[in-house]
Amino acid sequence: MVDAIALIFGVHQTTVDKLLGRDGMHPSIMAPMEYVFKLTLVDNDAGGIPALWGEHNPEFDDNVTPLMMLGVLPSVLARRAYRARTRIAAALERYFSARHDGAAGVSAFVRERSRLLRSYGVDDGELARNETAITLVATSNAVATLFWCLAELFARPDLLRDVRAEVARAVAVQGEGRRATVPAAGLEARVPLLASAYREAIRLASQSVASRRVLRDTVVSAGAGGPSYLLRAGTDVFLPAKQVHRDRAVWGADAERFDARRFLARAHGGGASDDVLRLRRAAFVPFGGGKHLCPGRHFVFVENLATMAALALGFELDGLDAARLQMAESRRGETAKPVPGMAGGPVVLRRRKGWEDVVWEFSW
Numbered sequence: 001m002v003d004a005i006a007l008i009f010g011v012h013q014t015t016v017d018k019l020l021g022r023d024g025m026h027p028s029i030m031a032p033m034e035y036v037f038k039l040t041l042v043d044n045d046a047g048g049i050p051a052l053w054g055e056h057n058p059e060f061d062d063n064v065t066p067l068m069m070l071g072v073l074p075s076v077l078a079r080r081a082y083r084a085r086t087r088i089a090a091a092l093e094r095y096f097s098a099r100h101d102g103a104a105g106v107s108a109f110v111r112e113r114s115r116l117l118r119s120y121g122v123d124d125g126e127l128a129r130n131e132t133a134i135t136l137v138a139t140s141n142a143v144a145t146l147f148w149c150l151a152e153l154f155a156r157p158d159l160l161r162d163v164r165a166e167v168a169r170a171v172a173v174q175g176e177g178r179r180a181t182v183p184a185a186g187l188e189a190r191v192p193l194l195a196s197a198y199r200e201a202i203r204l205a206s207q208s209v210a211s212r213r214v215l216r217d218t219v220v221s222a223g224a225g226g227p228s229y230l231l232r233a234g235t236d237v238f239l240p241a242k243q244v245h246r247d248r249a250v251w252g253a254d255a256e257r258f259d260a261r262r263f264l265a266r267a268h269g270g271g272a273s274d275d276v277l278r279l280r281r282a283a284f285v286p287f288g289g290g291k292h293l294c295p296g297r298h299f300v301f302v303e304n305l306a307t308m309a310a311l312a313l314g315f316e317l318d319g320l321d322a323a324r325l326q327m328a329e330s331r332r333g334e335t336a337k338p339v340p341g342m343a344g345g346p347v348v349l350r351r352r353k354g355w356e357d358v359v360w361e362f363s364w
């Protein structure tokens with residue numbers, strides 16, 4: 001999606017036009033977010049090419065997500081999704097067999113993963129089946145977390161004002177034709193309030209459930225004086241982020257509420273002590289943990305933070321109705337999306353006055 005960010009913010013004007021629409025009107029903020037999703041994955045009619053897979057993008061189908069969690073007789077119980085997944089794997093196998101992953105314009109993410117897996121002897125068929133998951137994991141959670149951060153930020157004029165002030169200090173605007181450069185590398189240190197707001201959006205939206213099977217009898221302990229638990233070999237253990245992220249013992253009595261400054265250190269104006277922040281860091285598990293900890297976590301943090309910085313500074317979102325924002329229950333352990341029809345209502349996304357001519361760039 002990094003490539004998509006560049007596409008959105010000025011490299012291809014056609015994409016900006018498509019994203020905003022002719023009058024910038026959208027049924028909700030989710031619409032442009034979903035457009036980014038499509039652009040990353042499937043669309044190649046936007047004056048660009050799909051950001052992940054390059055110009056030889058396989059023809060993807062939708063309706064495959066039920067299979068990601070369903071392991072019981074999938075060909076019977078999730079027939080449509082099963083067929084869709086089989087077609088995706090077949091399309092990817094043709095893609096990998098033709099070595100399209102080595103072509104110019106393919107994201108480094110796709111190129112390096114296939115290089116590494118092939119170096120371990122993984123053949124094209126296995127590679128294709130493995131990579132079907134990427135179509136989902138690399139995009140859907142990232143888009144949903146961006147949605148919530150954007151919605152929470154633009155629903156709070158005071159917060160938006162403070163974020164704009166810190167982002168304005170971090171972004172360099174210069175040159176003829178006015179180029180605004182967001183320094184994606186090292187951005188967090190320059191925009192601590194925005195980074196805290198983004199973590200807070202993830203905290204509330206994350207409903208992932210990491211699962212593990214215990215291989216050997218294992219004792220886990222809550223530390224000195226705390227209880228210990230024996231996890232027997234063969235048992236399945238689940239780590240549900242939603243419960244952990246709303247535990248009042250860790251997050252306080254207002255754990256259900258969005259507080260943009262919750263992750264801010266005192267040095268930056270936050271209210272929590274260093275000890276509390278340490279505890280919260282340990283209880284922040286949107287990316288799972290251990291050996292299978294999400295490998296995209298730093299990547300997605302930078303891409304969404306940089307995108308948010310540009311959106312906050314250069315764009316207005318008119319018409320957002322905070323009373324019409326409601327989070328749905330996620331049924332498959334992915335980041336929560338809004339309840340249908342409760343995504344904040346119709347909005348107009350437009351460039352801010354004085355920022356109409358700016359071309360956005362991201363430095364790495």
Ligand code: HEM
Nearest residue numbers: 137138141142145208210286287288289292293294296300
């Ligand atoms: C906000 C966005 C994201 C969230 C909330 C998220 C969350 C997760 C979670 C909960 C897991 C399972 C971890 C576990 O079982 O312990 C996971 C795995 C994974 N994620 Fe992410 N992820 C995000 C973005 C991404 C991106 C952008 C990529 C790639 C570009 C990515 C690639 C992967 C891969 C390949 C795995 C499987 C790791 C393994 O099984 O070893 N994720 N992610």
